[in-house]
Amino acid sequence: MLIFMKKTKKVPSMRPSFSRRDMVWWCDTCHTPLLAGTCSHCGKPAREIRLTPPGDARPAFSFDIALVNQVFSDHFGNPLIPSGHLALLNKVPDPDRMDEIIVGGGVAGSLKYIPAEHRWEPIPRPEASVFLTPTRRYVVVDNGAVPSIQGEGASVLAPGLIEIERSVRKGDEVFVMDEGRHVVAVGRAKVDAGEAESMDRGAIIRTRRNIPSTCVPGEATWADAVAANAKPLEGRESEAISFIRDIVSKNPIPVNVSYSGGKDSLATLILVKKALGAIPLLFADTGLEFPETYRNVEEVSQYYGMPVIRAGGESAFWRRFETMGPPAVDFRWCCRTAKLTPMETLIRQQWGECLSFIGQRKYESFRRMMSGRVWRNPHLHSQLSAAPIHHWTALYVWLYLFREGAPYNTLYEQGLDRIGCFMCPSSDIAVLRHIARTHPDIWQRWNEKLEEWQKQQGLSAAWIDEARWRIRGVPGEEDSNC
Ligand SMILES: [Zn+2]
Numbered sequence: 001m002l003i004f005m006k007k008t009k010k011v012p013s014m015r016p017s018f019s020r021r022d023m024v025w026w027c028d029t030c031h032t033p034l035l036a037g038t039c040s041h042c043g044k045p046a047r048e049i050r051l052t053p054p055g056d057a058r059p060a061f062s063f064d065i066a067l068v069n070q071v072f073s074d075h076f077g078n079p080l081i082p083s084g085h086l087a088l089l090n091k092v093p094d095p096d097r098m099d100e101i102i103v104g105g106g107v108a109g110s111l112k113y114i115p116a117e118h119r120w121e122p123i124p125r126p127e128a129s130v131f132l133t134p135t136r137r138y139v140v141v142d143n144g145a146v147p148s149i150q151g152e153g154a155s156v157l158a159p160g161l162i163e164i165e166r167s168v169r170k171g172d173e174v175f176v177m178d179e180g181r182h183v184v185a186v187g188r189a190k191v192d193a194g195e196a197e198s199m200d201r202g203a204i205i206r207t208r209r210n211i212p213s214t215c216v217p218g219e220a221t222w223a224d225a226v227a228a229n230a231k232p233l234e235g236r237e238s239e240a241i242s243f244i245r246d247i248v249s250k251n252p253i254p255v256n257v258s259y260s261g262g263k264d265s266l267a268t269l270i271l272v273k274k275a276l277g278a279i280p281l282l283f284a285d286t287g288l289e290f291p292e293t294y295r296n297v298e299e300v301s302q303y304y305g306m307p308v309i310r311a312g313g314e315s316a317f318w319r320r321f322e323t324m325g326p327p328a329v330d331f332r333w334c335c336r337t338a339k340l341t342p343m344e345t346l347i348r349q350q351w352g353e354c355l356s357f358i359g360q361r362k363y364e365s366f367r368r369m370m371s372g373r374v375w376r377n378p379h380l381h382s383q384l385s386a387a388p389i390h391h392w393t394a395l396y397v398w399l400y401l402f403r404e405g406a407p408y409n410t411l412y413e414q415g416l417d418r419i420g421c422f423m424c425p426s427s428d429i430a431v432l433r434h435i436a437r438t439h440p441d442i443w444q445r446w447n448e449k450l451e452e453w454q455k456q457q458g459l460s461a462a463w464i465d466e467a468r469w470r471i472r473g474v475p476g477e478e479d480s481n482c
Pocket of ligand 1: 027028029030031039040041042043044228
């Protein structure tokens with residue numbers, strides 16, 4: 001006899017139950033992401049992708065795809081993202097780091113970092129089975145159990161279990177398959193495989209309900225994606241160029257572009273050059289930039305023929321570190337010390353006042369969502385700031401940079417999605433550990449500074465090992481421009 005537990009209360013979803021719309025579409029003919037509801041290449045209507053908010057998805061580079069595929073292969077026996085397929089990553093709210101993986105125009109799963117275990121966890125959705133046939137971490141259930149599992153979100157119970165793959169351990173993510181080996185659900189194991197085999201009753205797998213996605217396999221390149229988005233890219237570009245010319249005509253003061261070495265400021269620079277010609281690049285050198293960033297600033301300056309004017313904040317940062325210790329998420333004294341004050345000094349010396357175009361986007365944070373497209377930072381009053389790409393998503397920026405063949409920072413191809421100071425306390429632990437591996441020299445120097453402060457203050461070893469220095473737990477100075 002088969003008995004399946006009917007849930008009396010709904011399982012709390014791991015993610016918010018609402019989803020973000022009007023951000024990304026997909027063309028199932030061209031197999032590319034779209035910025036609008038119609039494909040510029042084939043002219044066909046596109047399918048909207050429902051993303052977890054904020055929904056600012058970005059392209060997965062080869063490093064990202066390799067990481068996703070390695071984590072899924074280690075756990076399920078096979079990779080998730082097939083070669084030649086375009087994929088997006090959508091960073092979602094998480095205690096540390098989690099990204100939704102969009103492939104074939106649907107959410108096929110997520111990748112989650114578990115800091116305490118120093119590892120990534122693959123979290124599939126049932127649609128992952130479009131691309132991946134699990135050879136590990138699966139269970140097979142009696143076909144009679146499928147309707148209640150799929151329809152009611154019932155757990156997989158011992159009486160309905162036909163097979164449990166022997167590497168399954170309690171807490172593992174698993175695929176649930178029917179007798180024909182079709183994936184019908186995903187969930188988390190409540191017991192080890194060995195224990196499950198000896199059970200006559202009780203729950204084996206707690207299944208998880210998800211917002212359904214549609215995944216359609218098909219190969220494409222990012223050049224195809226640029227062609228499929230020709231119209232929206234042209235539209236946003238001409239709007240931004242008009243905005244730049246309009247602001248300049250209304251504010252007859254010296255003008256420059258703020259360049260950080262990041263993708264958003266690069267897109268801004270290209271737009272400004274098209275609108276105004278070559279003007280100076282303003283670079284806030286905190287002394288805490290990656291070597292790749294310094295190289296990129298030089299390369300971009302030469303490529304576009306725009307001179308760099310540098311504001312140095314390194315010595316001020318280390319002087320302040322002596323008395324304040326490292327900056328923390330809730331104690332970010334760094335931005336004002338290493339960026340805003342040196343920039344204010346520089347602008348006053350050079351021009352008295354200036355208009356700077358800045359690569360700030362409203363989708364980056366709630367605070368930026370609330371700020372306008374033109375503003376003055378209270379700690380940097382000599383600079384009138386304007387953001388031509390305020391309304392652009394990350395995907396707009398990337399497709400624009402691909403279209404332009406722009407020399408973007410190589411760090412984006414090495415697993416970083418956000419580029420600033422290498423030790424930024426706002427970074428996820430996943431990202432900081434990645435940087436410690438890829439940039440051992442600069443990380444070692446930072447670690448030595450942390451150790452000095454730890455000894456001086458009598459702090460525990462965990463303060464460094466568990467990256468507790470990132471959170472001070474006291475209200476601190478308001479960050480205003482990081
Ligand atoms: Zn198309």
